[in-house]
Amino acid sequence: MKLKAGLALVAALALAGCDAGQVVSRSAGTASAVTGLIGGEAGQVPVAASYNVTRLDVIVPRSLRVSEENTYVPRADIVWHGDRLGDRYEQVRSIMTEAAQRGTAGMHSGTPVTVQVEIMRFHALTPKARYTFGGNFATRFLLTVRDARSGAVIDGPRIVVADCPASGGQRAMEEEAAGITQRMVIVDHVSGVFQRELSRRIVLPGAEAAVSRNAFQPSDLGLIQ
Structure with missing residues (x-):
């Protein structure tokens, strides 16, 4: 019985830390609106x-659900115990x-852009999980890149x-x-993700032709010639 309980616990932790498809509670509506843009x-x-x-x-919506429970798998959008008890939204935003x-420190050439990051899930470990099995730091965010001059969306939201x-x-x-x-x-990890994601754009077939008919030139967008 103890062995079965231990295996069940490990499975639950793996699901909590690794489930890329699950966006908890109030984030789900936003996720469904951009399903077709997921990389x-x-x-x-x-x-x-x-x-x-x-x-x-960087936006951390106050509609996201925060948990302070010290359990293995809190059901919440934000789980963060790495700072003293306080405004978890601001801590995550920081x-x-x-x-x-x-991640963008070296990005000073090419098309001038603004980058919006909306947090959908920030799930670190509780002390109980950290000092036993460990797991994953699970982070999801909505990325939108806009032309700084016109405000037109270049990439995303995805x-x-x-x-x-x-x-x-x-x-x-x-x-x-x-x-x-x-x-x-x-x-350290997420900065690398930003660097990678902002070194490319995700477009749908035919989108480049539509872009070229607008005010932008391929050289402005950093496209491969």
Whole structure:
């Protein structure tokens, strides 16, 4: 009986940390509106991009549900225990802003753009999970890139999945003793995701022809000639 209970718990943790398709509670409506724009869908075309990022806006909607429960699998949109108890929305915004700024730090040439990031899910580990099995830091956000001059949407809105492994047990304690915090791990990983996602655009077949008929030129958009 103990073995079965342990296997069930491991399975539950894996589902909580790795389920890229599940967007909890109030985020679900937004996700369904952009299902056709999720990276990897059939018919989409990744195109190289070169941007000069002039502004970053990170939005953490207050409609997202926060959990302070110290359980293995809290049912919530935001789970964050890496800072002292406080405004979790602002804490998440700070983390994601730092990651976005780091990921776009070298983007100063190409089409001037603004980047909007709307958080849909930010699910780190509770202390109970962190000091036992570990799991995944599960992050989802809606990415929209706009031309800074006209405001026209260049890329998105599309859902970006930015999950990464989260250490547990003895390894987690060793990382903390070495000064490696959960925030550091998340920022380091997510900054790389921003860099990758903003070095390409996801377009539908025929979209390039539509773009060329507008005010933009292919060179402005950083397209491969």
